[in-house]
Every structure is written in C-alpha cells, then in structure tokens.
C-alpha cells in the first residue's frame with residue numbers, strides 16, 4: 001500500500017484527499033516507478049482545486065510531472081534502479097500522475113534523468129522550468145541575440161517566469177521582469193538575473209495597436225491584455241514565445257505588430273513535445289542553470305500540503321517552484 005492524492009468529484013466540486021492505494025489500482029503502463037518528487041504547476045492548481053476543467057475522469061491522481069526510480073519495467077529501455085523524469089503527455093490529467101508514491105507509466109513518456117540532476121533538482125525545474133527552456137529555445141531559434149536588446153518576461157515570479165529569467169540572464173541577455181508583486185519578489189528576480197523590474201499594472205492598460213518599440217524578445221506566461229501590450233511594444237523583427245494564460249486565454253490584439261513590425265508570435269507547448277527535443281532541453285537546463293537557482297527559488301512541501309499550495313498557485317500567490325516530496 002502507498003499514499004496518493006486522490007481527486008474525486010461530488011456535486012461538480014473537486015474533492016482532494018490522501019488515500020492508501022495498492023499497485024493493482026494503478027493504471028496500465030510498462031514502467032512502474034517509485035516517485036521521489038512531483039512538482040506543483042499552475043495546471044495542477046487548476047486540476048486540484050477544480051477551478052479549471054483539466055480532469056474529466058475521476059478518481060484521478062494529479063501531478064503533471066514526476067521524478068523517480070524504476071521499480072519494474074516491461075520495456076528494454078529501462079531497468080530497475082534507473083532514474084527517470086516525466087513531464088506532460090496528459091499524465092495527471094487523464095492518466096494517474098505524480099502525486100502518489102508510485103506511478104505506472106508508458107516508457108515512451110519517460111526521459112532518463114540527465115546527469116547533473118537528482119530527483120529533487122529535476123522537479124525544482126519541473127514542467128514549468130522545462131517549458132521556460134522551450135520558450136528560451138524558441139527565442140534562440142528566432143535568431144534573437146543578446147546585443148539585439150532587452151528581453152521581457154511576464155509572470156516573472158511564477159515557475160515558468162522565474163526559470164526563464166534565470167536562463168536568459170545566464171545566456172547573457174538583458175532581462176526585464178514584469179510582476180504583480182514588485183515589493184515582495186523584486187529582490188529575488190534581481191538575484192535570478194533581472195536587470196529591471198516592471199510593475200504589472202503598466203501592462204494592464206489597454207494596448208494601442210502599436211506603441212514605442214522596446215523589446216527584442218519576450219517570454220509571455222500571462223496571455224490576455226498583458227500579451228497584447230507586449231506585442232504592441234515589440235521591436236521590428238522581434239519574437240515572442242507565448243506559453244501561458246495565467247491572466248486569461250483571450251488576446252485583445254491587432255494584426256499591426258505582425259504586418260508592420262515583422263513580429264513573430266511563437267506558441268510553446270510542453271505536453272506533446274517530441275522526445276528528442278525534450279532530451280536536448282533537459283541537457284541545456286543542466287548546462288545553464290546555476291547552483292544558485294536551486295538555492296533560492298524553491299519550496300519543498302509534503303503531499304498533504306499540496307491542496308493548500310494548489311489554491312495559492314491559482315491565486316498567483318506562489319513564488320518560484322514548489323516541489324512535493326513523496
């Protein structure tokens with residue numbers, strides 16, 4: 001028997017409780033894993049609180065990512081004792097996820113834990129950090145160079161945002177961080193590498209179709225009017241990597257930044273990302289993230305505390321990454 005956070009639905013409300021389950025209850029999979037750590041992402045927050053329609057089949061174990069040790073494998077690529085990491089593929093949404101002490105998963109979904117990380121560090125990166133790397137890679141692929149100018153990161157004190165700030169600074173970019181919590185998180189963002197902090201209110205005013213050109217590149221985790229404002233302020237021939245909707249899924253913009261300033265808007269998805277790209281992103285994360293990242297932007301909690309932190313993350317009250325020890 002082992003512990004799992006189980007989500008059930010009663011009268012359309014999502015109820016989270018810790019239950020003892022056994023292996024026979026786990027879904028089908030070809031690799032059985034002892035989960036060391038999971039992490040809390042915005043999507044987990046929406047799933048656990050029921051504020052977002054993330055889960056359609058109950059009961060469900062949430063946790064869209066995990067790092068752990070293989071206990072048993074029917075797939076030749078993995079043997080007992082191997083360390084692995086998983087993000088995405090619908091795990092924690094439609095297949096029981098990382099917030100349990102054991103998980104049964106498809107071998108195709110796994111990535112060997114990269115050298116230089118342990119399970120805890122891998123989850124300090126987690127889906128959010130992995131997505132931040134994909135966003136930064138999108139700017140690199142668009143040819144944006146440090147000498148082109150400042151890069152803007154929105155939702156900067158969140159999981160994706162804080163890693164994006166760190167990675168961009170490590171790559172030599174000048175980073176401006178937009179946050180709704182300047183006083184609380186400004187010093188941390190500066191430590192992570194932001195050279196200036198901008199209050200989110202400046203990005204919540206309705207955007208004119210085109211505004212003064214300021215940014216050579218941007219990573220947006222917020223969407224809605226904040227992304228619209230960012231687009232209006234992009235330099236000629238710049239690029240925006242958009243991965244999130246923490247501020248809403250609408251986008252009240254015009255075509256002007258695209259047709260008059262050659263701005264590129266690159267969507268970023270981490271869930272269905274192909275394995276080769278995943279392995280490359282994890283390797284680059286290991287290469288770029290400084291030791292200081294692992295010291296300053298993380299909170300470790302027990303499984304029982306996950307529902308409280310889930311509520312907090314949906315209210316924009318979490319700073320950096322939260323990891324869950326299984």
Ligand SMILES: NC(=O)c1ccc[n+]([C@@H]2O[C@H](COP(=O)([O-])OP(=O)(O)OC[C@H]3O[C@@H](n4cnc5c(N)ncnc54)[C@H](OP(=O)(O)O)[C@@H]3O)[C@@H](O)[C@H]2O)c1
Nearest residue numbers: 042155156157158159160179180244245246247269270316
């Ligand atoms: N496409 C993908 O594959 C993928 C993968 C991972 C995450 N995501 C998405 O990326 C976003 C960020 O994820 P995360 O895990 O980093 O979440 P998070 O830790 O909650 O960070 C989101 C940040 O956005 C800001 N924010 C919160 N509410 C806001 C609002 N109403 N208006 C404007 N800004 C707001 C806050 O930063 P400040 O306090 O600093 O302003 C918050 O810390 C989410 O929408 C998530 O679903 C997408």
